[in-house]
Structure formats: structure tokens, C-alpha cells
Amino acid sequence: MIGAIDHWVDGRFEPLRGQPSIDSAAKVITGLGDHGLMWAATTVWRARHSGPERARSVRALTIAGVGSSLVNTGVKLAVGRTRPDSSDLSLSDGVPVRAPSSSSFPSGHTLAAFCAATVMYIPGDRRGNALLFTSATLVGLSRLHLRAHYASDVVGGAAIGAAVGLVGRRLL
Numbered sequence: 001m002i003g004a005i006d007h008w009v010d011g012r013f014e015p016l017r018g019q020p021s022i023d024s025a026a027k028v029i030t031g032l033g034d035h036g037l038m039w040a041a042t043t044v045w046r047a048r049h050s051g052p053e054r055a056r057s058v059r060a061l062t063i064a065g066v067g068s069s070l071v072n073t074g075v076k077l078a079v080g081r082t083r084p085d086s087s088d089l090s091l092s093d094g095v096p097v098r099a100p101s102s103s104s105f106p107s108g109h110t111l112a113a114f115c116a117a118t119v120m121y122i123p124g125d126r127r128g129n130a131l132l133f134t135s136a137t138l139v140g141l142s143r144l145h146l147r148a149h150y151a152s153d154v155v156g157g158a159a160i161g162a163a164v165g166l167v168g169r170r171l172l
Contacts, residue, residue, distance in 0.1 A: 009151035081105040110157030118165025
């Protein structure tokens with residue numbers, strides 16, 4: 001059943017693939033998700049003022065980076081799922097994308113994105129929190145568009161990342 005849902009979701013992205021603006025956006029968003037670039041930039045923005053908020057922002061980034069990396073590596077090694085076949089994928093040229101080298105489940109980009117968004121969440125900061133979770137969602141969607149993952153990898157990455165983020169919040 002999961003395979004059928006994964007296939008159905010992939011089919012919903014197919015009409016969008018090959019459109020230069022959408023392909024480029026997906027590649028840029030995925031690139032920003034690489035190695036926590038998006039979350040480091042968020043930390044710099046949130047830490048722009050001195051004091052406890054700066055220290056909290058830096059701790060949040062550290063917790064999200066270490067926690068998501070350790071959990072992602074462990075789950076990928078335990079599951080070892082093969083990535084989707086992208087040999088027939090037709091995307092426009094332009095923005096380069098780093099080729100994935102690890103197994104498919106969970107989506108590490110999505111796991112890290114939701115972990116960071118959850119750890120960096122600040123009660124009462126509706127706009128900032130909306131931006132965090134919208135960005136995390138866009139990272140997951142970009143992974144689907146680029147056929148780097150199955151939908152179940154992305155959903156699993158989001159759930160695991162949010163769970164790791166909730167644990168990380170306790171360490172702040």
C-alpha cells in the first residue's frame with residue numbers, strides 16, 4: 001500500500017517536472033537544505049541581537065544539527081531503502097544538485113528541516129514559526145520533485161525530525 005501511495009504522489013509531480021522555473025526552485029531549495037545552510041542562516045537572523053536569544057539560537061542550531069545527523073545516519077543504516085529510479089527523470093538544466101549517496105529512508109533533508117524548525121520554534125512568534133515550517137515543507141517537496149525520495153521517505157523524515165526536535169527542545 002505504501003508503494004502505491006508513493007507511486008501516486010510521484011505521478012502528481014510529473015506534470016511539473018521539466019518546467020525550468022519549478023525545476024530551478026526545487027534545486028535551489030534542496031541546495032539550501034544541504035548541510036543545514038538554510039538553518040544556519042535562520043540562526044544568524046534570530047541571533048542578530050545580543051543576549052539570551054542569541055545564545056538560545058546557537059544552542060538550537062547545534063542541537064538540531066547534531067541530533068538530526070545522528071538519528072538520520074542511524075535510521076538510514078538500519079533501513080537501507082533503495083532510492084527511486086530517476087534514470088528517466090527529465091528536469092531542465094541550470095542549477096546543479098548534489099547527487100544523493102546514502103539510502104532513501106528517511107529523507108535526511110526533510111528530517112533535518114523539521115528538526116530545526118521544531119527546535120527553533122519560539123512561542124508567540126507566528127510569522128517566524130510559519131516561515132520555519134513553510135521552509136521545512138518546501139524542502140520536503142523539493143526532494144519529491146527531484147525524485148530523490150519517495151513520499152513515504154519525506155513523511156517519515158518530517159515525523160522523525162519533528163520528534164527529534166521535540167526532544168531537542170528539552171535540552172534548550
